[in-house]
Amino acid sequence: MRIGELSRRTGVSVRSLRYYEEQGLLSPVRRPSGYREYGEGDVTTVRAIRLMLAAGLNTATIAELLPCMVEDGELLTPACSGMLPDLHRERERLNDAVAELLAARDVLDSIIAATAPAPDGDLVCPVSPGRSA
The missing domain is CATH 1.10.1660.10 (Multidrug-efflux Transporter Regulator; Chain: A; Domain 2)
Incomplete structure (x- = not known):
């Protein structure tokens, strides 16, 4: 084919x-x-x-x-049973990547939680979009 x-x-x-x-x-x-x-x-x-x-x-x-x-x-x-160490190594690599992603999400959650909403529910932003502080 x-x-x-x-x-x-x-x-x-x-x-x-x-x-x-x-x-x-x-x-x-x-x-x-x-x-x-x-x-x-x-x-x-x-x-x-x-x-x-x-x-x-x-x-x-x-x-x-x-x-x-x-x-x-x-x-x-x-x-081949000899490939099991390679598969375990790859699984550990994935576990490490998952842990890093979860840690990044936790940091993002803390940033979100620390952002104070304005009285009308919008976020307070002292700098206009596109401008630097």
Whole structure:
């Protein structure tokens, strides 16, 4: 199948599919005409890539892990036990990012709480928009 058909079947843009190829995640056969030719296995691969991206993994990590992943129906599972440390590392990275976002939200909440409303309910702003204090 050509790239447009793979895009239609997976719901992934042609641009993203080309990006996946650039990152070494997909390896279509090149026809003499230069067209990319994809097989049925590429549909599964693209779905696995999308799932791992949704899990917060970057394409470099996906390139390392993809050869050891197998699709079991709708579930993507590691076939190599040696990749568990990598998955735990990525989970910890996500936990750290979540903690940073929660801390940023707490700071924003404190700024919101410290902003005094005017008697009419509008915010009091001593500086007009577009002007510096």
